[in-house]
Amino acid sequence: MLDYEISATETAELMRNKQARLIDVREPWEFETAHIDGSMLIPMGDVPARAHQEFDPDEHLVILCHHGQRSLNVTVWLRNQGFENVQSLRGGIDAWSIQIDPTISRY
Incomplete structure (x- = not known):
């Protein structure tokens, strides 16, 4: 079984290879402030x-x-519902903006 968390670097690799879908569980105002292209709110x-x-x-979902x-x-809840291929992005969009894409606003 997959680890519950995944790093920004590992997530970026999955996204480059179209091997996962990003699900953003923040509020709409947060998504408008900063989001990763292709993620689903x-x-x-x-x-x-x-x-x-x-x-x-x-x-494979990355939350x-x-x-x-x-x-x-959310990852823990989804796993309990039978979604085994779900992982949480460790550090969230903040980590993504620091490690992967500094053009994404930090807030």
Whole structure:
């Protein structure tokens, strides 16, 4: 089974090879402030109602938030729902903007 967390560098590699989908669980205002191109916004509170309709249990999903706590909570919840290929982006979009893409605003 995959680790619960994945680094920004590992996530960037998965994205380059189209091997995962990014799910952003922050609030819409946060997404508008800073987001990773290609990520899908599903606020944390909407995940329970949408997960089984919008996620493939076999798909590799990387969940992200601001610093990684909300995304880790969502990852644990999704794993408990049977989504085994889900990981949380360690450090969130903040880590991504520091390590991968400094053009993404930090807030």
